[in-house]
Amino acid sequence: MNGHWNGRINQGLSNIQHLLCNQGWLKSVRFALLGLLIAISLHAGIAVAIGRTLDRQAANQGQPIEITSQPLQPSTIAPVQLVQQAEEHYQAGQISEAITLWQQAATHYEQDGDRLNQALVLSFLAAAYADLGQRAQANRAIADSLVFIQTSNLETPNAHLLRAQVLTVQGKLQLAQGQAVAALNTWQQAEVAYRQTNDSSGILGSQINQARALQAEGLYRRAITLLTQVEQSLQNQPDSRLKMTGLRNLGKMLRLVGNLAQSRTVLEQSLAIAQKLDDKTPASDISGILFSLGNTVRAQGDTNTALDFYQKAIATAPSLTAKTQIELAQLSLLVDSNQTAAAQRLLTQIQSQLAQLPPSRLALYAQIDLARNLVKLGRGASVRGSQTLSGGDGSGLPSERLKTSAQELAIAIQQIRASGDARAESYGLGTLGSLYEITQQWNEAKTLTQQALSLAQSIDAPDIAYQWQWQLGRIFCQGQQPCSLAGSLPNATIAYGSAVKTLQSLRGDLVAVNPDVQFSFRESVEPVYRQFVDLLLQSAGNAPSQENLIQARETIEALQLAELDNFFREACTNAHPVKIDQIDPQAAVIYPIILPSQLAVILALPNQPLRYFKTPLPQAEVERILTQMRQSLRPTAFVEDWLPSAQRVYDLLLRPIAAELAPSQIKTLVFVPDGLLRSLPMAALHDGQQYLVEKYSIVLTPGLQLLQAQPLERQRLHGLLAGLTQARGGFAALPNVAVEINQVKAEISAQVLLDQSFTDRSLEKMIDSTPSPIVHLATHGQFSSNADNTFILTWDGRINVKQLDQLLRFREGNLTPIELLVLSACQTATGDKRAALGMAGVAVRSGARSTLASLWSVSDRSTASLMIQFYRELGKPGVTKAEALRRAQVSLLHQDDYTSPYYWAPFVLLGNWL
Known part of the structure; x- marks a missing residue:
């Protein structure tokens, strides 16, 4: 399998190498599911957007590529028919054809002087241009649309609906271009317009959009509050298709912001309504809800249940295209969970279905998705060993399958280029390069990857550019880790360095540009950092240079930040380099x-x-x-x-x-x-x-770079102490917590919340009103690699890490910041190798300068003894927090009952130690 593939694949490669001409300066696109309400009716000369939800992949930000498709219909057709035909093409994923028809309709309306109909069609065009990454064209269309509406000066219900529709599209363009504040303002205006016509669907949709903008801006608490209001509004409505659709969209949004448990609950409610409505519910709705449930459950880590939801979604899929899209997600999960035999069976089935799909953008993306899964299968087979790529007993990948996939992908790439979708073209070229990479055809792999990278950079798409930079680095090393090709080491280092730099530029956008549940941080991001560090520390017999060591240190710190960003599904903090x-x-x-x-x-x-x-x-x-x-x-x-x-x-x-x-x-x-x-x-x-x-x-x-270097001011030692002594929520009683809190109170002045008084609301109220530099929580809790499973226990429930973040930061800017957060009875989740990530997440996001926590839950009697000694030492002049903890631990280990490290070692100080 080391020779060149012949026939069509070589011809396809030859053609692809000439694809990159006259692309212009394009901007990046992000994949996200958007609900766009588009249906055409005529009233008083105005085409009005009314409620039909269309799920689609949306792109953003781009300079124009002129659409040169020939008109599919004679220009004498009535504009309303052109609009309807364009919509049919759009739904089928034939974006370029839809654009051509909408352009013709817009021209008709302009000639007739019908500015409002022209404005609506321009909003459709803006959304379609955004799908192809043509930012300037999209922005120009939406700006013209708004001008036409504003100059009409009409105050009719239809005019308000039209304005709301156009503002909705504009907000999506703004958010996709990183303008979260502008998008929020635009969607607030859209909500006002929808309220003027009592359009409840539009109001709720605008609020969901606003929550997305708030989350993108890092205003998580406001986003959750707004989403909670949306959910309450939906729950108060009678069961209907509108309520079902609203809950479905809400469930998707909750998944994007990381609220997986709530996402699942809301989606299950949506499904129950759909099943209750029975024959009134289109199969596409039921299939779509099941698909969303599969994605949410998959994000929760429940592979078998996710596969079951995918299978049910496939069974109710309304079309072969929809069925294939769901099967691709199912294939990805099978590959990720190492169910190789099942994955290969499904891959064969999908491969045969692709030939039956009608030509469309969705079909082309499906071809790319299939090839990317094939690449993952190939890499997995490479790790497993000798049967790789040889056919044989089926444990590897037959070379014929790789040839076929490469041939089909080469053809698809040329079709994609004809459609003007530069992002998809880059994905296709890079994926084809990946196929050559796993078959060790290094020259072809390098050529294709460089073309994919050049195109991604020309459209300013860093979220895919880093993947091709990383791929180039691997190719220069010819798949060897660590890289043992001395002559290729400089090129590999440059490629990896570029990939890491690109990832650093993304940071908070990394989740946003990859909201798809199939995105895996551990597969797609973490290895880039680690392999780059490995390269930096390699040398020809000598120690690495100071420059390389500094860069390696910065890279490993950057990885730590990226892991925390991924943990919270948003940028967790601002970092500042410090020595x-x-x-x-x-x-x-x-x-x-x-x-x-x-x-x-x-x-x-x-x-x-x-x-x-x-x-x-x-x-x-x-x-x-x-x-x-x-x-x-x-x-x-x-x-x-x-x-x-x-x-x-x-x-x-x-x-x-x-x-x-x-x-x-x-x-x-x-x-x-x-x-x-x-x-x-x-x-x-x-x-x-x-x-x-x-x-x-x-x-x-x-x-x-995360440290806030400021020592604790001893004269201000005042604390808020809260704890549970009684068994709650399935957790055992902690009788010595009362002793711990009482004796700590004897060391520092403090206010206390114990047992029934220790509730979520009372803790929030106390933190908000009390300027305590120390917050001490003596209660059960758990740290996990999943933010949803990182929590502390209160009398009336659990506070997870995101809620704790909101609660502790609520007083920021108003009162004294928290100097020290103590979590004296928490533990890392059993069996979770990355559970301590949750501890770091709490430490960073709490807003506290220092956090004292335990890696595992210890006897509450020994914990009480250690904590009392810690505060006693902390009150002494010149004793830092780290030194106070050291003295407390040494004191405990010298006691006959607690000589084992089990009792004193799990307590760790995170953050500032002064």
Whole structure:
């Protein structure tokens, strides 16, 4: 399979290499499902938008590519018929044909002096231009449309409806172009226009759109409040198709903003109404709701249930095109969950169906989606081994299937180019390059990938450009990780560096440009950062340069931020570069990085060059060692169980640099932990003589650039203490919480919420009204890699991490910021290797400068003892938060009942340690 494919595929490649001419400067597009209410009726000479929902993929932002399609109908046809025919083409995914017909209709209306009908048609054109990434054309059309409406000066219900329709389209264009505030204002105006005609569907749709704009602007609390109002409005309505459709759209929006549990509940309500209405509900509605449910459940991680919803959606799909789209999502999930045999059976079925689809944009995208899944299957087969790409017993990918897919994709690319869809063309070219990559035809893969990248950059589409930059990096290395081709290393490094830089430019937009549930951070983003760090740390027998070490450190910190962004499904915080010397001249920062073939450690000492050392070990072996230490820290373990593991990890992380710490008078070790290291208690590492915590204060942080370097002002020690002593919500009682809170109150002045008084509302009210620099929550809680499953327990329920974020930040700008947040009885989710990500998420998003939390839930008696000692030490002059925790832990480990690290090691300080 290393030779060239012959016949049609080579001809297709030859043709594709000449596709990139005269594309102009285009802007990026984002994939998102939009509900566009488009139906045509005539009244008083005005074509009015009324309620029919059309799900489609929407693009945005682009300079015009002139549509050169020949008119499909004679120009003498009445404009209303042209509009209706255009709509039929649009629904079928034939965007260019629809544009041609709408252009003809707009010309007719202009000649007749019918500016309002012309305005409506221009709004349709704007949406269609946006689908093709033609931003300037779309903006011009919508601006002309608004001018025509404003100059008409009509105040009729139909005129208000028309204005609302045009404003709705304008808002979508603005949001797609990153203008969230402008989009919010436009959709508020649209809501006013809809209210003037009592159009409840339009009102609710405008509010859902506003919530999306608020979320994009980072105003999460306002977005949730508005969505809650929408849901209440819908629930108060009688069951109807309008209510069903509104709940369906709301469910999609809730998924996009990360509220998966609520999304599922709302979608299930929508489905129940659809089934209740029975024969009044089109099959397309039922299929669409089931598809959305599958996507939401998939995002929750429930693969089997998601596959079941997809199967039901397929069974009720109203057309072969709709069926194929759902099957592609099903195929993607089968591939992601390593159900290879089922995936290959479905792939064969889809491949045969594609030939039967009518020519359309959706059919072309389906061809690309199929090829991308084939690439993922191929890469999975490559990892699995020897049967790869050879046919044989079916465990690999038959070469004939790859040839066929490449041939069909090459033809589809040329059809896409004829339609003017530059984004799809870039996707197609890059995906074809991926097929050549997995068959190790490096020259062809490089040529196609470079063409795809050039096109993506010409339309300013960073969300796909980074994928081709990453792909180029892999191709330069010819698939070898780490890259062992010395001559290709500089080119690979440049390509990877460009990919990381592009990802950095996206940050908060990363989820927005990939709202599709099929997007996987761990597959599509994380490897880019890690592989780039691996390249930077490679050298021809010499240590990496300072420049490379600095860049590697910055890259691993950037990965930490990207993981938090993905955790919250939005940009979590603003980062500001800072040097350790500017924070604490007696602190060292340690960056342990888990790479495929080594454990790398970068050490930053104040006013000194970066140090670097590595231990050549496969990633699986490193993770085995870390897991072994974590599992040894249990209450029933003996010293012989945990000590060897604690010493082994010390040897990996600190032994090579231990001698350099003492001359620098280091007192605090700041770890920027990676992967499984986040859930490991660094305090329990042992050098053969003593635990690390007996010598150094220890703190964790996702990165120095997140720190707010300001010490706690001791004269202001005042706290808000809240806790549960009784069993609630399936969690056991914590009788010693009362002792903990009472004795902490004896150390600092505080207000207390205990048991029945500790509710969501009372906590919010107290935080809002009390300028306490310390918030201490002694209650059950859980940290998880899923934001929905990261929560603290109150008397009346759970507060998840996003609600906690809103609650704690509510007073920002009004009262004293939270200096220290203490979560004294929380734990990382069992079996979740990335659960400590939830702890970092709470620490960063709480708005607190420092967070003290536990990696696992410990005996509440020992916890109470440690917390009391912590506050006692914190009140002493010159004692930092990190040092207060160190002293409290050392005090506990010297008590006969608590010598095991299980009792004192899980408590970690995150953020500012001063």
